[in-house]
Amino acid sequence: MSLSLYDASVPVFTRGLTVSTLLDKAEAHAAGSGAALSTSVEARLAPDMLTLAGQVQRASDTAKFGAARLTGTQAPSFADDETTFDQLRERCAKTIAYLGTVAPETFAGSETRIVTFGGWANASTLRGDRYLFQFALPTFFDVTTAYDILQHEGVPVGKCDYLGRYEGADA
Amino acid sequence: MSLSLYDASVPVFTRGLTVSTLLDKAEAHAAGSGAALSTSVEARLAPDMLTLAGQVQRASDTAKFGAARLTGTQAPSFADDETTFDQLRERCAKTIAYLGTVAPETFAGSETRIVTFGGWANASTLRGDRYLFQFALPTFFDVTTAYDILQHEGVPVGKCDYLGRYEGADA
Numbered sequence: 001m002s003l004s005l006y007d008a009s010v011p012v013f014t015r016g017l018t019v020s021t022l023l024d025k026a027e028a029h030a031a032g033s034g035a036a037l038s039t040s041v042e043a044r045l046a047p048d049m050l051t052l053a054g055q056v057q058r059a060s061d062t063a064k065f066g067a068a069r070l071t072g073t074q075a076p077s078f079a080d081d082e083t084t085f086d087q088l089r090e091r092c093a094k095t096i097a098y099l100g101t102v103a104p105e106t107f108a109g110s111e112t113r114i115v116t117f118g119g120w121a122n123a124s125t126l127r128g129d130r131y132l133f134q135f136a137l138p139t140f141f142d143v144t145t146a147y148d149i150l151q152h153e154g155v156p157v158g159k160c161d162y163l164g165r166y167e168g169a170d171a
Numbered sequence: 172m173s174l175s176l177y178d179a180s181v182p183v184f185t186r187g188l189t190v191s192t193l194l195d196k197a198e199a200h201a202a203g204s205g206a207a208l209s210t211s212v213e214a215r216l217a218p219d220m221l222t223l224a225g226q227v228q229r230a231s232d233t234a235k236f237g238a239a240r241l242t243g244t245q246a247p248s249f250a251d252d253e254t255t256f257d258q259l260r261e262r263c264a265k266t267i268a269y270l271g272t273v274a275p276e277t278f279a280g281s282e283t284r285i286v287t288f289g290g291w292a293n294a295s296t297l298r299g300d301r302y303l304f305q306f307a308l309p310t311f312f313d314v315t316t317a318y319d320i321l322q323h324e325g326v327p328v329g330k331c332d333y334l335g336r337y338e339g340a341d342a
Contacts, residue, residue, distance in 0.1 A: 002173060002174075003174045003175060003176065003282055003300065005174065007300060007304065008174075008179045008304060011304060011305075012309075015305060015309070016309065045216070045319055045323040046322040046323050046325065048322075049319075111174055129178060133178065133179060133182060133183050134182075134183075135334065137183065137308065138183075138186070138187065138312075138315075138333070139330075141309075141312040142315075144309075144312045144315035144319075145315060145316075145319050148315075148316050148319045151219075151220055152217050152323070154217070159310075162309070163305070163306065163310070
């Protein structure tokens with residue numbers, strides 16, 4: 001079988017964005033503890049780090065821009081104005097829906113496509129494969145930081161929440 | 172060009188394990204603040220999460236076992252007894268050195284190789300490509316949690332420390 005950058009990106013992003021199920025637990029935890037839900041959405045690990053909402057927004061951006069840049073297409077624009085759990089779940093859902101429209105065959109040649117992007121100090125153009133493996137995937141793991149924020153806040157989440165469930169084994 | 176699971180694993184793991192450069196900053200920060208270095212190595216985000224040392228050990232494990240399982244070879248055994256920054260850096264260096272011995276051609280057929288592993292609730296066998304993209308890569312981003320711990324401890328690290336430097340652009 002042949003492997004493509006599609007396999008290494010769209011399904012990984014889609015799975016990671018099931019972080020929205022973590023948000024269910026965070027909301028229930030905040031509600032149960034009497035904390036304001038808005039406080040929970042704005043939780044962060046350090047003053048100069050993004051909030052939970054910010055981590056989810058950036059993970060969404062990395063996913064949608066990753067797919068769009070690798071295929072030379074346009075990603076949908078989102079306003080980055082989510083302030084509630086419902087809105088963050090909707091952001092994840094919209095991103096997953098967009099990823100579902102990106103066909104595997106549109107990744108043909110993406111390994112060698114030159115990708116231009118901002119947000120890194122010393123490089124704004126990379127070959128597609130390097131863009132995905134050296135920038136987009138490590139950056140996407142803002143979803144890990146979202147998980148870390150919830151852990152730090154005492155939300156009862158575990159590794160299986162983070163990984164998502166795999167439906168059955170292969171052998 | 173054809174893409175292989177090698178491209179999606181060994182270089183990603185190797186780059187991620189440059190988390191050892193973050194350890195330099197963490198050590199300097201702890202020394203400057205008068206904190207015990209051992210306390211810094213044992214920092215964690217929540218009582219039921221792994222310490223900084225534990226995150227580095229697990230990232231090392233995911234990297235070495237990932238490469239070994241995908242190629243059907245044996246990974247080196249490490250004792251998990253690191254308690255100092257020097258030892259954690261050495262752990263990263265040993266892991267990177269091992270990854271350097273895993274030749275790209277040994278990944279031939281790894282996409283469809285059935286991989287057996289522990290540590291996940293509902294699946295211990297997966298096809299190689301799913302093992303890498305659904306388990307090993309997301310799990311490897313314990314390096315993100317290591318970074319998050321340092322941020323939470325007030326260590327002055329930023330995204331470029333996390334990503335590592337890319338040496339020059341492609342276009």
